[in-house]
Amino acid sequence: NAGVTQTPKFQVLKTGQSMTLQCAQDMNHNSMYWYRQDPGMGLRLIYYSASEGTTDKGEVPNGYNVSRLNKREFSLRLESAAPSQTSVYFCASSDVDTDTQYFGPGTRLTVL
């Protein structure tokens, strides 16, 4: 099992450009999450999906959109990137029976 995979690993954008971060899990988990991690602020939830076909806002959703394409895949889109969105983005999935979250390796995004 690959667990949780994310692409790309690194990305540099110019202000106003758009991009989609891809995430996939092969553990048959119902719940999937997108977080951003900034120095001194820990991990903050952007969006989550409790099951296929549903998505909900987290703590910091502004400037982002998500799509739960199927049970395996959960994508995060930046429509018009801003320097404030420079961060490391983590995707995670979890099992309904436990609170354990399994994280991907992260995408390091820089917006110039």
Place this chain on the structure above:
Amino acid sequence: TQLLEQSPQFLSIQEGENLTVYCNSSSVFSSLQWYRQEPGEGPVLLVTVVTGGEVKKLKRLTFQFGDARKDSSLHITAAQPGDTGLYLCISSYDKVIFGPGTSLSVIP
């Protein structure tokens, strides 16, 4: 709103030393998890504590959950360079909340 605080924020120690890091909340935890995040990687679960007063050991790591379930500690005995990383506590009260983390550096 439940908040998680972790202390210290940064810790740099010599190999072989012992250390303790803390996680505290203004509210009662339903459960608490400790994760370790190595540089360039995503967080990985170390342990979950559920019962007040619970103590769990994972090799040289000892996790304690406070009796009132509002605080937790992680003690590392004889730290090694491989212990270097960011230690995060996570609470699953009505939603998942992350502490800001303790960044540990173990110098050979």
